[in-house]
Amino acid sequence: MSATLRFDNIGKVFPGVRALDGVSFDVNAGEVHGLMGENGAGKSTLLKILGGEYQPDSGRVLIDDKEVHFASAAASIASGIAVIHQELQYVPDLTVSENLLLGALPNRLGWVDKRAAKAHVRERLTAMGVDLDPNAKLRKLSIAQRQMVEICKALLRNARVIALDEPTSSLSHRETEVLFKLVRDLKADNRALIYISHRMDEIYELCDACTIFRDGRKIASHLALADVPRETLVQEMVGREISDIYNYRARPLGEVRFSVKDVQGDALSAPASFEVKRGEIVGFFGLVGAGRSELMHLVYGADKKKDGTITLDGQAIRVRSTGEAIRHGIVLCPEDRKEEGIVAMATVAENINISCRRHYLRGGLFLDRKKEAQTAERFIQLLKIKTPSRKQRIRFLSGGNQQKAILSRWLAEPDLKVVILDEPTRGIDVGAKHEIYNVIYQLAERGCAIVMISSELPEVLGVSDRIVVMRQGRIAGELPRDKASEQAVLSLALPQSDSVAEAA
Numbered sequence: 133m134s135a136t137l138r139f140d141n142i143g144k145v146f147p148g149v150r151a152l153d154g155v156s157f158d159v160n161a162g163e164v165h166g167l168m169g170e171n172g173a174g175k176s177t178l179l180k181i182l183g184g185e186y187q188p189d190s191g192r193v194l195i196d197d198k199e200v201h202f203a204s205a206a207a208s209i210a211s212g213i214a215v216i217h218q219e220l221q222y223v224p225d226l227t228v229s230e231n232l233l234l235g236a237l238p239n240r241l242g243w244v245d246k247r248a249a250k251a252h253v254r255e256r257l258t259a260m261g262v263d264l265d266p267n268a269k270l271r272k273l274s275i276a277q278r279q280m281v282e283i284c285k286a287l288l289r290n291a292r293v294i295a296l297d298e299p300t301s302s303l304s305h306r307e308t309e310v311l312f313k314l315v316r317d318l319k320a321d322n323r324a325l326i327y328i329s330h331r332m333d334e335i336y337e338l339c340d341a342c343t344i345f346r347d348g349r350k351i352a353s354h355l356a357l358a359d360v361p362r363e364t365l366v367q368e369m370v371g372r373e374i375s376d377i378y379n380y381r382a383r384p385l386g387e388v389r390f391s392v393k394d395v396q397g398d399a400l401s402a403p404a405s406f407e408v409k410r411g412e413i414v415g416f417f418g419l420v421g422a423g424r425s426e427l428m429h430l431v432y433g434a435d436k437k438k439d440g441t442i443t444l445d446g447q448a449i450r451v452r453s454t455g456e457a458i459r460h461g462i463v464l465c466p467e468d469r470k471e472e473g474i475v476a477m478a479t480v481a482e483n484i485n486i487s488c489r490r491h492y493l494r495g496g497l498f499l500d501r502k503k504e505a506q507t508a509e510r511f512i513q514l515l516k517i518k519t520p521s522r523k524q525r526i527r528f529l530s531g532g533n534q535q536k537a538i539l540s541r542w543l544a545e546p547d548l549k550v551v552i553l554d555e556p557t558r559g560i561d562v563g564a565k566h567e568i569y570n571v572i573y574q575l576a577e578r579g580c581a582i583v584m585i586s587s588e589l590p591e592v593l594g595v596s597d598r599i600v601v602m603r604q605g606r607i608a609g610e611l612p613r614d615k616a617s618e619q620a621v622l623s624l625a626l627p628q629s630d631s632v633a634e635a636a
């Protein structure tokens with residue numbers, strides 16, 4: 133079962149980008165090897181080479197000292213390698229068990245005995261501690277659940293080398309725990325594991341060793357990670373020191389700008405009310421499924437609300453559609469930016485400008501290309517979007533950089549009054565997070581009322597002036613910044629039957 137994986141001097145060039153440049157490191161059997169680096173550093177490219185999706189331009193991949201060449205994904209799978217990619221591949225109309233068997237056991241079980249296959253899947257899922265209905269269609273599952281399916285698929289193959297590309301970016305606390313247990317079991321079983329994450333806590337909790345990439349190059353490999361301070365990793369990743377990524381700055385708050393009263397909808401278990409002042413950043417915390425996004429969809433007119441009033445600058449307003457919300461200067465940057473978001477064939481500049489474009493229409497007919505270019509350049513610089521040019525097609529950017537471009541689209545809207553950000557930094561690296569927080573503070577300083585939904589507790593605590601906690605479809609309470617400890621927020625967020633210890 134044991135295998136050692138060696139990358140030897142790997143190079144890969146894309147038009148205009150050197151994605152990997154002389155990368156060498158080893159991953160041992162029985163080791164979880166972390167891979168860290170800013171968005172666009174080359175991490176996913178390396179895993180795609182391992183997974184047989186890309187061919188390296190130079191260098192070698194060795195398994196147990198033997199050079200291997202993967203002409204296709206199938207060849208990599210056949211060699212006992214499982215790569216769980218950042219962008220999920222799944223068939224939405226198949227069920228969980230069909231999806232799992234698709235990649236897992238086509239030869240041994242085939243499609244003949246569906247009942248036996250299903251029983252097998254149910255048994256394995258239970259053994260893994262994963263709570264999923266084998267008969268559920270993939271399109272009905274949450275992103276987190278689809279991610280679990282993908283991970284289970286690799287595990288069912290009994291791969292010897294398993295590489296996970298940002299697997300937890302959309303998992304809940306509990307799902308993350310399940311995943312961690314799976315990873316630890318695999319490690320104990322002497323598999324070799326690569327684990328990509330932007331979350332420092334996870335890297336330290338799970339990994340034995342860690343390699344840092346920057347701009348396609350290996351900066352360092354730490355074989356005894358436990359002895360290495362976090363600041364070292366951050367500095368290696370960004371190439372400069374960042375002392376406090378939240379860099380919170382207090383600002384004077386004005387009158388109530390945005391007020392939501394007794395809003396009701398199908399996804400809520402009680403009417404919800406909250407207020408945001410001019411210049412205020414209100415963090416919405418809750419476990420996945422607590423109803424935060426659902427509430428904001430009602431407020432924003434994306435879903436139909438049953439009751440309730442919305443007031444902007446003291447005036448009751450109607451928000452029956454997202455168009456109406458935008459006309460009032462209320463924008464929502466959705467959580468699922470990929471699905472609701474990118475126009476894959478369009479350029480980075482076009483993607484950034486899609487929604488504010490109408491403001492650049494001269495005489496309603498012609499696009500002001502110059503303005504469009506300026507906006508694009510401004511955000512490419514501000515958020516350090518890694519792209520050879522604004523004219524690059526967005527689908528060629530790394531996942532995190534696509535996210536940044538899509539986030540820019542909302543931030544580029546002029547005349548914003550209320551900005552609702554749903555998980556604005558999910559999947560985004562430390563350096564860029566820092567920049568995004570700065571953009572949020574700037575918006576607040578301009579007088580915007582800001583709602584920030586986040587599942588990352590340190591982020592909510594670090595950035596918000598006030599924290600509203602939701603639990604099981606209702607607002608469970610709120611805490612001002614100076615009263616908001618990790619403990620206080622979690623005890624509001626957890627279902628009453630749970631204990632804090634269980635989730636921590």
Ligand SMILES: Nc1ncnc2c1ncn2[C@@H]1O[C@H](COP(=O)(O)OP(=O)(O)O)[C@@H](O)[C@H]1O
Nearest residue numbers: 146149151171172173174175176177528529530
């Ligand atoms: N198929 C591709 N075509 C062109 N450029 C690409 C392609 N895949 C990745 N890149 C570029 O290679 C660099 C590394 O990307 P990636 O490996 O996805 O980074 P990471 O996973 O570390 O965020 C980025 O600049 C990205 O835009």
Ligand SMILES: [Mg+2]
Nearest residue numbers: 176218530531
């Ligand atoms: Mg990536």
